[in-house]
Amino acid sequence: MTTHDIHETTAPHPQRWRILGFLGIAQLxxxxxxxxxxxxxxxxxxxLGLSRAAVTWTVSAYTLTFGGLMLLGGRIADLVGAKRVVLTGLLVFTGASLLTGLAGSAEMVVSGRIGQGVGAALLSPAALSLVVTLFDGDDRNKALGVWSALGGGGAALGVLLGGLITGGPGWPWVFFINVPIxxxxxxxLAVMLPAGVGMRPRPRLDFVGALLVTGASTALIYALIQAGDHGWLTTVTGGLVLFALxxxxxxxxxxxxARSPLMDVALLARRPVTTGAFLILMATALMVAVFFLGTFYFQHARGYGAMRTGLLFLPVAVATMAGANLTGRIxxxxxxxxxxVVALLIAAAGMxxxxxxxxxxxxxxxxxxAGAGTGALFVIASATALGQVAPQEAGIASGIVSTFHEFGASIGAAVVSSVATVSLxxxxxxxxxxxxxxxxxxxxxxxxxxxxLTPAARHPAG
Known part of the structure; x- marks a missing residue:
């Protein structure tokens, strides 16, 4: 397959920037x-009378399903077309958001979050495929820059919005707001997206691979959560970790x-991709640790309201975006x-x-x-993992990085929840x-x- 097979060769879509706006809002x-x-x-x-484990799974069920099925979602988009998968993912995510907002028990909350993760795993890679397909040249670089900025600022913005919504109409509206949007x-998008865009037939979908990686990750997350109640050096914890490995x-x-593998494992043998995956996992794990510990500290230990807590995260959001912006420039x-190294040491100092x-x-x-350090790390991780891959490998490399992003969130929530059990x-x-x-x-x-681990900088020729 040549690089010309991957991108459209027709004239640019006249509504591509408007489509990017809607896809960007969906990704955000x-x-x-x-x-x-x-x-x-x-x-x-x-x-809802949630246990500590249920509270942790409210975060991890979404990120684990999102990350575990994302590569499969990208393969489905290749097979049936990105438009169909984007629209299907949107409907699944929206319906699951409604279910989660209506939840009256831990089981309904976790089920709804799993449903959101399935929708996100379909939507996100298909949407990125559309961005790459609809844009070309400098326009594609600009569009991907907008797409990357959503990841850096979106996570911090989420805490602010969560505070305003929870302190206002109440926590169910954190999920209900997704429905009209x-x-x-x-x-x-049903009207604007061209039919069949991004379709590249493949022989089959690797459901076995998706089951293996998601099952292993679930076992690892469950082990980390259980450790908070039953200890880190127990037979159950050790057995679950062994099962995951x-x-x-x-x-x-x-x-x-596999005839049509979910992931090109050989890419992970490349030092830049391995480094990028490691850095994105650490960045996300540390970011979730900051938000998890911070919000429970302010609300549980200090008795602050949700809105006040959300406003206290305003400097965190600003610092996160500033760290990302400055790093992109230098x-x-x-x-x-x-x-x-500097970004991680800044995060360590902040913690x-x-x-x-x-x-x-x-x-x-x-x-x-700490937010400034993690914001910088997101930019470094993406640039390291994707900066030296061939154009035809960019999609799968992006999928690998995105998968480690979601797994990092799951691991971060599980670890800090277990360590902070006595305070929770x-x-x-x-x-x-x-x-x-x-x-x-x-x-x-x-x-x-x-x-x-990080490769040394390559000086440009000439």
């Missing part, structure tokens, strides 16, 4: 739903045999390796502040500093302090790994 909705629930979680916990986008090995082996000058003193001002400043179920601040401390050590350790 998916990104927001990773963090918009952070502020709502304590209220959902109280109203989703239906509006569906109606617009076996699942990942089986997935890698299957990908080498990345070409300094290279990925030193900036990755250390609330670990040392659990005063509200210190926590706010600390998580804002009681009145002690020790759990929050331990959570921030573990995040700080993880960021510092990742800085060492990044310094060793």
């Amino acid at each position: 909705m998916l990104i927001l739903d990773v963090t918009v629930v952070a502020i709502a979680l304590p209220h959902m916990e109280t109203d 989703g239906l509006l986008i569906f109606a617009a 076996i699942g990942y090995v089986a997935f890698a082996g299957w990908q080498k045999r 990345l070409g000058r300094f290279g990925a390796r030193p900036l990755a 250390t502040v609330p670990a040392l003193t659990m005063q509200p001002v210190a926590v706010t400043v600390g998580i804002a500093v 179920v009681g009145d002690s601040l020790d759990g929050f302090r331990d959570g921030f401390l573990v995040a700080a050590f993880a960021a510092a350790g990742a800085a060492v790994v990044a310094g060793l």
Whole structure:
């Protein structure tokens, strides 16, 4: 397959920028739903009587399903056309959002979040495929720049919106708001999108690969959640981790045999892609740790309302976007390796502040500093993973990075939830302090790994 087979060769679609606007709003909705629930979680916990595990699964069920099925969603888009998959994903996500908002039990909440994850896994890769297909040359670079910016700012914006919505009409509207927006986008895209765009027939869908990687990841997340209640060095925890490792090995082996593999495992053997995947996993895990610990600290330990908590995350949002913006400007000058190390050390320093003193001002400043580090890391991770792949490999490389993004969110929520158990179920601040401390050590350790793993900058020729 040549690069000309991948992109349309016809004249640019006259409504491509308007289509990008609607696709961008849809993608923002998916990104927001990773963090918009952070502020709502304590209220959902109280109203629905959720256990700590159920609270964690409210985050992890979405991100795990989203990440585990994303590559399969991209393959389905190749087979039947991106337009059909985008519209189907929108309907599934919108319906699942309605179900989650109407939930009256933990089972309904988690089921709704799984449904949202399935819709997101269909929608996101198909939408990105449309962006790549509808744009060409400099316009494509501009469009992809807009797309990337949504990921950096969307997560931080989600906490702000979550506070305003939860403090206003109430937590169900965190999910209900997706319904009119989703239906509006569906109606617009159904009319504007050309039929058959992005369709590239493949022999079959790799359902076995999707089952293996999602099952292994579910076992790993469940092990991390269970550790908070039953201990980290127990037979159950160890058995689940072993099961997950076996699942990942089986997935890698299957990908080498499958006729139409879900993932080109050989790409992960390339140093830039491996580094990018590691950095995006760490960035997302640390970001979710900040939001999870911060929102429960302000609302559970300090008794702040949802709206006040959301406003306290305003400097976090600004710092996150500022870190991403500054890094994008200087990345070409300094290279990925030193900036990755610095970004992770900044995140570690930020996490250390609330670990040392659990005063509200210190926590706010600390998580804002950590946000600046994670915002920078998102840009570095994407540039590292995608900067040296061939054009025909960009789609699958993007899928790998996006998958690790969602798995990082799942792991971050599971780990900090387990470490902070004593504070989530009681009145002690020790759990929050331990959570921030573990995040700080993880960021510092990742800085060492990044310094060793990240490829050195290549100087442009001439």
